[in-house]
Amino acid sequence: MENLKGQILMIIDHSADDIRSLITILQDNLFTDPLFQSEITKILDIITKDRNGDLRFDIKDLELIGSDPMAITSLISSLLILVAQVRTLNYDEERTELFVIKLLFYLFLVLLPEKTNIYMSSDDKKAVVDVVMSIYTFLKSSELVKDIIKKIKTWIKSTCCTKQDNQEILRAKSIKQRTILHFSVNGLKQERLLSDL
Numbered sequence: 001m002e003n004l005k006g007q008i009l010m011i012i013d014h015s016a017d018d019i020r021s022l023i024t025i026l027q028d029n030l031f032t033d034p035l036f037q038s039e040i041t042k043i044l045d046i047i048t049k050d051r052n053g054d055l056r057f058d059i060k061d062l063e064l065i066g067s068d069p070m071a072i073t074s075l076i077s078s079l080l081i082l083v084a085q086v087r088t089l090n091y092d093e094e095r096t097e098l099f100v101i102k103l104l105f106y107l108f109l110v111l112l113p114e115k116t117n118i119y120m121s122s123d124d125k126k127a128v129v130d131v132v133m134s135i136y137t138f139l140k141s142s143e144l145v146k147d148i149i150k151k152i153k154t155w156i157k158s159t160c161c162t163k164q165d166n167q168e169i170l171r172a173k174s175i176k177q178r179t180i181l182h183f184s185v186n187g188l189k190q191e192r193l194l195s196d197l
Contacts, residue, residue, distance in 0.1 A: 001101060005133060008105060012125045019110055026106045028099070030086055039082045039174065040107065041115060046182045047075065048116050057116070059124045062108065065185055066131035072138055074181040079103055080148045081174045084156075085167060091149045097136070100145055104132045 004025075011021045030036050051061040065071045079100070083089060090096075108128045113120050120128070139145055155173060156166045 001098065001133075001136060004098070004101065004105075005129060008109070008129055009126065012122055012129070018125070019114070022105070022109055026102045026110065028102065028106075030083065030103075031106060033086045036082060036086050039085070040111060042178060043075070043078050043082070043181065044107070044111060044115050046178060047185055048112065048118075049185070051185060057118065059120070059127045062128065062131055066134050068184070069138065069142075070184045071181075072135055073144060074177065074184040076100065076135075076139065076144055077148050078174070078177045078181045079107075080145070081152060081170055081177050084152045085170045085174065089149050089152060091146050093146070096149070097139060097145055100139065101132060101136050104135060105129075108132065 007025055008022065011018050011025070015021045047062075047065060048057045049061070050057055051064045054060070065075065080089065083103070105128075108131070109120075109125060112118065152170070152173075155169050
């Protein structure tokens with residue numbers, strides 16, 4: 001994980017075209033899948049709302065999400081359910097958690113600026129690296145990824161036998177999980193506003 005973090009920080013510090021370089025080291029076939037691209041936009045729409053009450057989305061809002069266990073849990077659940085709609089999920093601690101972290105880096109450093117037209121300075125990008133590494137620490141200590149994948153496999157096993165049945169279950173779970181994500185990250189704004197009173 002530290003190797004990936006080091007590569008990303010080096011790209012941020014030294015690359016004129018850091019987005020293209022980031023795509024190269026984070027690349028996964030999943031990222032070009034049409035279903036993934038369509039659904040990840042819905043997740044981005046949820047997480048790119050103002051959370052700290054300053055009426056704009058910026059790195060401070062992302063830091064709030066990255067420091068809240070409920071928001072992290074909802075985000076990771078939404079992402080893994082989406083991944084399960086596109087490919088089979090199997091849990092291998094090191095490989096799976098590395099994939100999740102690459103997915104978060106891709107979401108926050110590549111897709112977020114691209115889809116929202118938000119300019120990120122080099123310092124903002126470094127703060128995103130810190131947020132992702134903080135999320136990684138939480139994931140490692142909580143075994144959240146393992147638990148979510150186990151739950152997804154249980155949902156799939158509990159359905160009939162067809163891939164179409166599994167897709168319908170996962171699509172329904174994805175919609176429900178995005179609703180939970182919406183409420184968990186919106187809760188951050190409400191908590192922040194209440195604490196300012």
